[in-house]
Amino acid sequence: QAHLVESGGGVVQPGRSLRLSCAASGFTFSHCAMHWVRQAPGKGLEWVAIISYDGTSEFYADSVKGRFTISRDNSKKTLYLQMNSLIPEDTAVYYCARNPYGDYYFDYWGQGTLVTVSS
């Protein structure tokens, strides 16, 4: 059974940086693309980014392009999201989610980690 655990959330001032982590277990991490999805308070889910199974390809939502970087370390079975130049609109619960190889959906999700951008 796949298991994903996010960490690294917290309160950060506008303009600062934060790195989120997502520890994976229970499946072959290096075989799956991975996503970050967020949910701002009182809002719906918003797709953030995807990284290919081998880390060679990345895509981003327009709202975070140029500020956020998704990466992974397959030897550590860990996914990352480096968030720079944070703005209050980035305040959200951030989820990591697994994308089965060759497919186009999110079959396992973590419980999320809360990021609050506030002065």
Add this chain to the structure above:
Amino acid sequence: QSALTQPASASGSPGQSITISCTGTSSDVGGYEYVSWYQHHPGKAPKLMIYDVSSRPSGVSDRFSGSKSGNSASLIIDGLQAEDEADYYCTSYTSSGTWVFGGGTKLTVL
């Protein structure tokens, strides 16, 4: 990357059937068979209910089904139960290599 359009709310009585729509464009919903649906209870991880328009993951009740016509997709829930009360989101792969979610539908079981 405009969000897919879903009704903000839906409701039904136990035992009834309900349909939640999800409308996009030819660059997302209409262009691919990659629409999926998620059930989200506040404070919990979202749960995959339907993938590839109409496929159901193992363990998901067969009361849930999906379909698509043109640029619109639908989630159908038969025999509504109290436990179905949750937020439901559609999502689609897009021609930009990204994904886009719908705004979400809050389902109330009366």
